[in-house]
Amino acid sequence: MNFPQFLxxxxxxxxxxxxSTFLATGSIWKALGWTVVTLIISQVGYFVFVIRLIYGTGRKTHR
Incomplete structure (x- = not known):
């Protein structure tokens, strides 16, 4: 997965x-809060994915 695809x-x-949060609750603040939580989780997931790629590449070259 490359960065533009992730973005x-x-x-x-x-x-x-x-x-969906706005339509369910009618609150812009709840929608904003859930969106921020989603962005944080996505960033953490992408970071873990990149670390796994780096670690996996390093392990394969040392064998």
Missing amino acids: VGMTTASFVVAL
């Missing part, structure tokens, strides 16, 4: 979460 997916997921 499009993260933006789409954030928009869907914001819209």
Whole structure:
């Protein structure tokens, strides 16, 4: 997965979460809060994915 692909997916997921939360609750603040939580989780997941790629590449070259 490259960065532009991740960025499009993260933006789409954030928009869907914001819209669905707003439609369910009617609160912009709750929608904003859930969107921020979604963005944080996505960033942590991407970071873990990149670390796994780096670690996996390092292990394969040392064998």
